[in-house]
Amino acid sequence: MKALDLIVSPSPHIHSGAKMTGISYHILIALLPAVIVGISTYGLDALRVICSSIACAMVFEALIQKLFKKPITISDGSAAVTGLILALILPASVPFYIVAVANFAGIVIGKQCFGGLGANPLNPALVGWAVIRITKAWAGYLDFDLALVNYDTGFLMQYPLAVLKAQGASALSHFDMIDLFLGKQTGGIGAAAIVWILIGGLYLVVRGVIRWEIPLFFLLGTAALSGIFWLTDQAAYAGPMFHILTGNVMIGAFFLSTDSGSSPVNRWGLVVYGLGCGAMTIFLRAWSDYSDGVVFACLLMNLFVPLMDKIKDKQKVPEVRSLG
Amino acid sequence: MGLMREFTKGLWKDLAPFRVVLGLCPILAVTKEAETGLGMGIGVIFVLTCSNVIISSIRNIIPRQVRIAGFIVIIASFVTMVELFSQAYFYPIYQKLGIFIPLIVVNCIILGRAEAFASRNGVIASALDGLGIGLGYTMSLVLLGSIREILGAGTIFGVDMMWASFRPFTFMAEAPGAFVSLGLLLGIMNAVSRKS
Amino acid sequence: MMSIRSFFGILPARLPYADSNSPPESVPLPDTLTLLYSETAPSCVALRVGDEVKTGQNLAPLGAHPLVSPATGLVVEISDFKGPDGRSYTSVSIKPNSRETFDPSLAAIDDFSKADPMELRAAIKRAGFSALSAVSPDPKAWPKVDALIISALDQDPHGLANQQAFRDHADQVGEAIGLLSRAAEASQCVLAVPENLAGIAGKIPPGSHKLVLVPPVYPNGYKEVLARKYGEGILLQGKDGGVVGNTLVISVEEAVGMLSCLRSGRPITEKTVTFTNGTGTPKNYKIRIGTPIRALLKTTGIIPQPKGKVIVNGIMGGYACFSDEQPLGSDAMSVSVQSPSDVTLFQDTACTNCGKCNTVCPVDLEVNLLGRFSEYNLFDKCRTLGAENCIECGLCAYVCPARRPLVHLIVHAKQVIEAQGPEDENAEQGIPCETCENSCKPLRLFEPAPKEERAENGESR
Numbered sequence: 001m002k003a004l005d006l007i008v009s010p011s012p013h014i015h016s017g018a019k020m021t022g023i024s025y026h027i028l029i030a031l032l033p034a035v036i037v038g039i040s041t042y043g044l045d046a047l048r049v050i051c052s053s054i055a056c057a058m059v060f061e062a063l064i065q066k067l068f069k070k071p072i073t074i075s076d077g078s079a080a081v082t083g084l085i086l087a088l089i090l091p092a093s094v095p096f097y098i099v100a101v102a103n104f105a106g107i108v109i110g111k112q113c114f115g116g117l118g119a120n121p122l123n124p125a126l127v128g129w130a131v132i133r134i135t136k137a138w139a140g141y142l143d144f145d146l147a148l149v150n151y152d153t154g155f156l157m158q159y160p161l162a163v164l165k166a167q168g169a170s171a172l173s174h175f176d177m178i179d180l181f182l183g184k185q186t187g188g189i190g191a192a193a194i195v196w197i198l199i200g201g202l203y204l205v206v207r208g209v210i211r212w213e214i215p216l217f218f219l220l221g222t223a224a225l226s227g228i229f230w231l232t233d234q235a236a237y238a239g240p241m242f243h244i245l246t247g248n249v250m251i252g253a254f255f256l257s258t259d260s261g262s263s264p265v266n267r268w269g270l271v272v273y274g275l276g277c278g279a280m281t282i283f284l285r286a287w288s289d290y291s292d293g294v295v296f297a298c299l300l301m302n303l304f305v306p307l308m309d310k311i312k313d314k315q316k317v318p319e320v321r322s323l324g
Numbered sequence: 325m326g327l328m329r330e331f332t333k334g335l336w337k338d339l340a341p342f343r344v345v346l347g348l349c350p351i352l353a354v355t356k357e358a359e360t361g362l363g364m365g366i367g368v369i370f371v372l373t374c375s376n377v378i379i380s381s382i383r384n385i386i387p388r389q390v391r392i393a394g395f396i397v398i399i400a401s402f403v404t405m406v407e408l409f410s411q412a413y414f415y416p417i418y419q420k421l422g423i424f425i426p427l428i429v430v431n432c433i434i435l436g437r438a439e440a441f442a443s444r445n446g447v448i449a450s451a452l453d454g455l456g457i458g459l460g461y462t463m464s465l466v467l468l469g470s471i472r473e474i475l476g477a478g479t480i481f482g483v484d485m486m487w488a489s490f491r492p493f494t495f496m497a498e499a500p501g502a503f504v505s506l507g508l509l510l511g512i513m514n515a516v517s518r519k520s
Numbered sequence: 521m522m523s524i525r526s527f528f529g530i531l532p533a534r535l536p537y538a539d540s541n542s543p544p545e546s547v548p549l550p551d552t553l554t555l556l557y558s559e560t561a562p563s564c565v566a567l568r569v570g571d572e573v574k575t576g577q578n579l580a581p582l583g584a585h586p587l588v589s590p591a592t593g594l595v596v597e598i599s600d601f602k603g604p605d606g607r608s609y610t611s612v613s614i615k616p617n618s619r620e621t622f623d624p625s626l627a628a629i630d631d632f633s634k635a636d637p638m639e640l641r642a643a644i645k646r647a648g649f650s651a652l653s654a655v656s657p658d659p660k661a662w663p664k665v666d667a668l669i670i671s672a673l674d675q676d677p678h679g680l681a682n683q684q685a686f687r688d689h690a691d692q693v694g695e696a697i698g699l700l701s702r703a704a705e706a707s708q709c710v711l712a713v714p715e716n717l718a719g720i721a722g723k724i725p726p727g728s729h730k731l732v733l734v735p736p737v738y739p740n741g742y743k744e745v746l747a748r749k750y751g752e753g754i755l756l757q758g759k760d761g762g763v764v765g766n767t768l769v770i771s772v773e774e775a776v777g778m779l780s781c782l783r784s785g786r787p788i789t790e791k792t793v794t795f796t797n798g799t800g801t802p803k804n805y806k807i808r809i810g811t812p813i814r815a816l817l818k819t820t821g822i823i824p825q826p827k828g829k830v831i832v833n834g835i836m837g838g839y840a841c842f843s844d845e846q847p848l849g850s851d852a853m854s855v856s857v858q859s860p861s862d863v864t865l866f867q868d869t870a871c872t873n874c875g876k877c878n879t880v881c882p883v884d885l886e887v888n889l890l891g892r893f894s895e896y897n898l899f900d901k902c903r904t905l906g907a908e909n910c911i912e913c914g915l916c917a918y919v920c921p922a923r924r925p926l927v928h929l930i931v932h933a934k935q936v937i938e939a940q941g942p943e944d945e946n947a948e949q950g951i952p953c954e955t956c957e958n959s960c961k962p963l964r965l966f967e968p969a970p971k972e973e974r975a976e977n978g979e980s981r
Contacts, residue, residue, distance in 0.1 A: 005826035010928040012914030013835040018921040118872035135495040265875035
């Protein structure tokens with residue numbers, strides 16, 4: 001009898017169908033409300049920044065993979081996610097070349113030089129943002145009060161964190177918490193739309209794309225430390241609600257710190273990571289020259305991820321073996 | 325022919341900062357501008373060549389146990405000469421280089437060449453070795469300094485190179501820019517040398 | 521058919537077990553029965569080609585495990601065989617006669633409650649069951665068994681054979697538990713029943729055993745998972761916290777088979793396997809042990825297509841066969857046929873550290889690290905992470921969004937660790953560190969002084 005031509009392979013012989021593409025597209029869907037709100041607030045400028053950022057990220061990824069003679073994987077959507085997240089924390093008026101430089105730094109230096117998706121020790125979008133932020137000559141483009149001076153949005157055009165930094169907590173009385181929560185505040189294109197970011201983030205948690213520990217403990221860490229500062233000196237420091245509802249904290253908790261390649265895996269690692277990000281944010285806001293510290297806090301904690309992956313339950317080492 | 329090779333190896337095969345990754349502290353610190361890089365490089369060429377010659381000529385007199393201390397004394401004398409000379413005639417560069425001129429004493433390249441080459445080879449070979457390695461080091465400093473200066477300030481040796489509306493990418497002039505550009509250059513060098 | 525995709529994340533993701541009543545259909549006796557024996561020493565199989573064997577005759581009287589002939593007939597071939605798992609076997613082919621004669625060495629035991637446990641274990645081994653001899657080949661040297669788990673769950677998500685045995689022989693389960701807890705000298709006994717069969721389990725008269733209802737979710741049917749979940753839990757009651765005891769897990773099908781074999785004095789000759797071809801409900805078939813897969817496929821009427829797969833023991837944890845002549849032994853549980861369009865391909869992509877594998881691992885391994893360490897040949901680190909504890913259930917590779925062949929990587933690490941042998945206690949000490957010297961050699965910077973000089977100077981390393 002003729003032998004059958006069968007395929008032999010190790011187990012398992014089925015797959016759940018989960019793909020990297022799926023994860024990326026879930027993140028893009030989750031960011032869609034914030035994108036729409038950003039475009040409706042800042043008009044075509046916001047659309048220009050978002051589109052150019054995504055395009056730059058994908059073009060740089062394709063080019064560098066061609067240069068490195070690797071398979072081109074822009075279709076998995078991870079470059080698009082990096083570009084979109086980067087765009088959402090920028091002001092709407094930022095010029096194209098700054099977007100391009102940020103994406104080059106993020107995709108080429110922050111991601112592909114380390115080996116591509118999964119091998120990046122830092123979130124590429126944050127690397128890109130940090131590179132343009134510490135470029136002193138470009139600070140004016142990234143300072144929200146200066147950059148957004150020509151927009152009429154119908155709400156108070158003052159960056160709340162800059163007010164806090166310059167004038168102290170006593171000057172914050174004209175910021176309404178409800179308005180802040182509804183996104184009626186100056187800030188990044190999408191990052192300022194707090195409630196829509198929250199909805200998108202909850203969607204990701206529910207779909208299981210990100211682990212719930214990071215956002216929860218990020219917000220807890222922010223609230224706890226800012227609460228301690230606030231209790232010690234209410235005139236100098238703002239309260240926890242203000243800190244959570246301004247700047248990049250919400251987008252940081254759900255999107256910036258949860259990049260899978262640069263966040264821990266084990267539960268206690270996630271808790272420590274989230275708390276560290278939140279606490280470091282408040283330290284930077286209180287004591288650094290920068291008005292918002294979320295990105296630098298996340299970058300700093302990203303570097304500790306290999307250590308946090310070593311935190312695990314002691315009982316996790318299995319011992320019981322069945323007989324027979 | 326053999327002596328020629330001692331000279332040329334420092335220009336590519338043993339190119340100090342990129343191929344053997346030595347002397348990184350000054351290369352990160354003084355390459356904000358091409359000019360300071362060049363000044364530093366000339367200082368290193370002088371110290372390296374002279375100390376190699378002296379160490380090579382007295383290599384049989386120095387007891388092995390105290391050789392490092394002996395090398396340091398010789399190197400330090402030349403570094404002091406460089407420092408005083410630049411203070412006298414090139415004061416602006418002396419100010420920009422600051423502490424990094426005295427720190428040439430503990431530069432790994434100079435001590436490394438003294439230990440690995442000058443203390444084992446003849447005077448002429450040592451001189452050529454020091455000259456070659458120093459020249460390669462200067463080239464690298466000027467290259468990195470030019471890249472960082474042109475992107476970070478839009479100038480090269482102080483001459484404007486970019487268009488009028490250019491807003492400098494000052495990231496390159498900061499410390500992280502030094503690390504990033506050094507890393508990228510190192511990667512390109514490795515890629516090129518692997519191909520050849 | 522089944523999905524681990526959660527319902528918008530609100531319900532936890534799960535891979536449920538098949539649940540249907542499927543009385544086994546008999547597969548006719550094939551022309552040749554092939555038995556595989558894992559001990560390769562030639563003296564173990566004391567047979568020659570042309571010998572006549574009786575049903576129930578032990579073909580490997582010198583071996584540690586029983587190899588019982590499932591039929592009466594002529595030995596037509598004895599050869600070495602490399603199994604799909606990469607291990608070596610001795611294969612014995614028997615051409616069965618239609619008339620069966622039973623080996624006289626087997627005798628019926630009437631009253632189990634008075635029999636000597638050692639005698640019971642020997643009788644179970646004689647009848648061809650390896651479950652107890654796998655624990656201890658010598659029935660006299662029996663370890664202390666702290667908990668005995670009789671499992672009515674199938675290991676494979678499509679499996680129905682064990683459930684069917686529980687459905688059909690629920691009336692004998694009580695007695696089988698009595699027999700086994702006496703034979704295994706177990707202090708406690710648990711009957712693990714999937715939740716969907718709770719109604720049948722309720723009819724079993726309460727005895728010395730404890731009934732636990734197990735959620736019918738993969739991989740709860742694995743013996744290791746049951747032992748961890750239910751064996752350990754029992755042991756820790758009223759005992760020192762750190763004590764981990766021995767848990768013996770036996771399937772209901774085996775337990776009921778032992779009972780009927782010991783009662784009748786007949787050996788085990790048949791086994792129920794579940795067949796599925798990817799579409800439609802799985803179905804049970806009763807085969808003679810040693811039947812090649814081809815005979816089963818002939819009865820089902822399904823012919824595997826070229827470039828498809830024939831999988832034994834489940835699409836999650838089973839192995840793909842390279843030939844349909846592979847025999848189904850007493851450990852066979854199910855056979856699946858996959859069409860070429862269903863064949864899943866895994867990729868050599870980078871891990872993205874998403875952690876999904878860690879959350880699904882039933883034995884709490886750090887799969888993300890294990891996969892990477894194995895990929896880069898860091899097998900010592902795999903050992904410290906407990907790679908040997910992997911039960912190869914396949915869930916990690918099943919959920920991996922990067923489609924990494926995680927089971928393949930871990931199995932590779934396990935085999936290397938096994939080949940390296942037990943950990944060398946002296947490995948920790950005694951290797952002089954020369955890292956600094958070695959790393960400096962290519963730069964020709966600091967060459968160590970010659971040895972004699974070092975000694976003169978009184979330098980110590």
